[in-house]
Amino acid sequence: MKCDHCDKPAVVHEVVIKGGVTSEVHLCAEHAAQKGYQVPPVPVTQLLAQFTGQVPSIATPQSRKAAAPARCPVCGLGFAEFRQTGVLGCPGCYDAFMPQIGAVIERAQAGAVSHVGRAPVRLEGLADRAAMRSKLLQELETAVTTEQYERAASLRDRLKNLGEET
Amino acid sequence: MRLREESSTVQVGPEADVVMSSRIRLARNLAGFPFVGRASDAQRHEVLQMVTRAPLGQAFGGGLTWVNMAQTTPQERQLLVERHLVSRHFADSTVPRTVGVDAEETLSVMVNEEDHLRIQTILPGARLDHAFERARLFDQEIESSIDFAFSARWGYLTACPTNVGCGVRVGVMLHLPGLRYTGEMERVKRAAKDMHLAMRGFYGEGTEAVGNFYQVSNQLTLGFSEDDLLRRFTQETVPQLVEYERTARRMLVESNRPLLEDKVFRAAATLRAARLLGSEEATKLLANIRLGICMELIPDVSLELVQRLLLQVQPAHLARIDATATDDDKGRIARAALVRRALRA
Numbered sequence: 329m330k331c332d333h334c335d336k337p338a339v340v341h342e343v344v345i346k347g348g349v350t351s352e353v354h355l356c357a358e359h360a361a362q363k364g365y366q367v368p369p370v371p372v373t374q375l376l377a378q379f380t381g382q383v384p385s386i387a388t389p390q391s392r393k394a395a396a397p398a399r400c401p402v403c404g405l406g407f408a409e410f411r412q413t414g415v416l417g418c419p420g421c422y423d424a425f426m427p428q429i430g431a432v433i434e435r436a437q438a439g440a441v442s443h444v445g446r447a448p449v450r451l452e453g454l455a456d457r458a459a460m461r462s463k464l465l466q467e468l469e470t471a472v473t474t475e476q477y478e479r480a481a482s483l484r485d486r487l488k489n490l491g492e493e494t
Numbered sequence: 495m496r497l498r499e500e501s502s503t504v505q506v507g508p509e510a511d512v513v514m515s516s517r518i519r520l521a522r523n524l525a526g527f528p529f530v531g532r533a534s535d536a537q538r539h540e541v542l543q544m545v546t547r548a549p550l551g552q553a554f555g556g557g558l559t560w561v562n563m564a565q566t567t568p569q570e571r572q573l574l575v576e577r578h579l580v581s582r583h584f585a586d587s588t589v590p591r592t593v594g595v596d597a598e599e600t601l602s603v604m605v606n607e608e609d610h611l612r613i614q615t616i617l618p619g620a621r622l623d624h625a626f627e628r629a630r631l632f633d634q635e636i637e638s639s640i641d642f643a644f645s646a647r648w649g650y651l652t653a654c655p656t657n658v659g660c661g662v663r664v665g666v667m668l669h670l671p672g673l674r675y676t677g678e679m680e681r682v683k684r685a686a687k688d689m690h691l692a693m694r695g696f697y698g699e700g701t702e703a704v705g706n707f708y709q710v711s712n713q714l715t716l717g718f719s720e721d722d723l724l725r726r727f728t729q730e731t732v733p734q735l736v737e738y739e740r741t742a743r744r745m746l747v748e749s750n751r752p753l754l755e756d757k758v759f760r761a762a763a764t765l766r767a768a769r770l771l772g773s774e775e776a777t778k779l780l781a782n783i784r785l786g787i788c789m790e791l792i793p794d795v796s797l798e799l800v801q802r803l804l805l806q807v808q809p810a811h812l813a814r815i816d817a818t819a820t821d822d823d824k825g826r827i828a829r830a831a832l833v834r835r836a837l838r839a
């Protein structure tokens with residue numbers, strides 16, 4: 329359905345009844361915002377498009393100079409790709425794209441910049457276990473593609489036991 | 495695929511005149527793995543193995559029923575969507591994925607949705623506390639054997655950076671015909687926006703609120719604890735919205751009773767007479783009957799019957815009840831017959 333005021337697709341649909349007279353309202357995001365209607369949440373890709381290499385307000389003086397790398401060193405996701413989809417590749421992307429990600433989160437979360445609340449029970453050693461798991465997974469991937477099935481099986485066992493070594 | 499004969503959400507819960515159901519969703523990812531979108535199929539399978547093999551305690555009867563989505567028919571997937579056990583995105587996805595469901599069908603766990611784990615609970619009426627408790631219990635049990643991706647700064651890490659923090663989505667499905675028919679909906683929507691609440695239609699984001707059913711949920715997940723979020727919803731947001739709606743319904747009775755009665759009785763007459771009925775039309779009309787029952791205009795139909803019909807008129811549920819509903823046209827005939835039969839008594 330099109331917007332009442334232009335050709336863009338309508339995102340807000342309302343039936344208004346005043347004095348027994350029914351009328352329908354269909355508006356695009358822009359016209360809806362103009363008239364003060366609630367618009368569906370802004371997608372991440374749009375948040376990202378709003379600053380093209382500009383200094384995010386969250387950045388510290390040091391991180392201002394450091395431009396985000398073009399790729400996450402852990403999963404290889406390119407920043408350009410993230411810009412397009414709004415979806416990250418791995419937990420490591422949060423560090424890799426730090427100043428930009430921080431600004432996206434701050435905007436999306438109405439200014440909040442840090443977590444409050446529960447943390448995993450087994451937080452101790454979590455980072456080490458995650459790094460080990462990541463390494464084993466990469467080795468497993470190689471073992472499978474090169475058809476080293478015995479090695480793959482032993483890697484799987486080590487992966488399985490990783491969760492229990494606390 | 496084994497599912498219960500009837501979804502537990504058709505029951506009549508607390509504040510049922512306004513609150514249809516309460517939902518909690520937790521987003522979690524396994525530490526050391528790429529997120530689902532960037533993982534290889536081997537890694538996705540590894541995630542499936544780890545989650546489905548994780549030991550679960552007595553609270554979950556020793557385990558969930560796991561449904562491998564690759565082995566389901568399109569109709570079974572549609573049934574899961576209609577019961578809100580999986581998301582539309584999950585049903586349509588092609589990656590290796592599975593959903594775990596508990597015996598009561600109040601908890602479902604999607605593995606390999608956008609995040610590795612989407613833990614969901616859904617209960618009829620205003621029961622967010624209980625829904626949260628159950629989701630959190632599952633979260634804790636899994637967490638005792640599996641590491642979740644977490645950072646001290648951002649909390650639980652999610653594939654989409656706007657879901658970080660506690661990773662909790664609190665939501666209620668509300669029936670708000672009073673606010674709609676008195677023209678107050680826009681004010682409520684603006685207020686919701688100021689409180690950072692998302693208001694969506696029956697079929698999700700950007701859709702029209704068919705039957706005046708609205709999903710209300712938090713947009714923010716960072717900077718407060720899950721307990722604060724829950725407290726705000728159960729003590730402020732939901733009671734306030736319920737009160738607004740009840741006030742609007744009283745206003746409607748006092749200032750525009752003919753409009754109210756017209757909506758209700760026209761819906762009842764149409765449903766008792768129709769020979770062809772689409773699912774959207776059925777939803778709209780049943781919603782007005784629902785309003786009529788709450789306003790004591792329709793004494794001979796129970797709220798529970800309408801709740802059940804609201805689910806049964808959805809395509810996959812209809813096809814399960816009536817084998818003749820093999821396509822849209824035959825479905826319209828079967829749906830009209832089903833509703834006429836149910837409302838005749």
Ligand SMILES: [Zn+2]
Pocket residue numbers: 331332333334335336355356357358359
């Ligand atoms: Zn427009």
Ligand SMILES: [Zn+2]
Pocket residue numbers: 400401402403404405416417418419420421422424
């Ligand atoms: Zn990455």
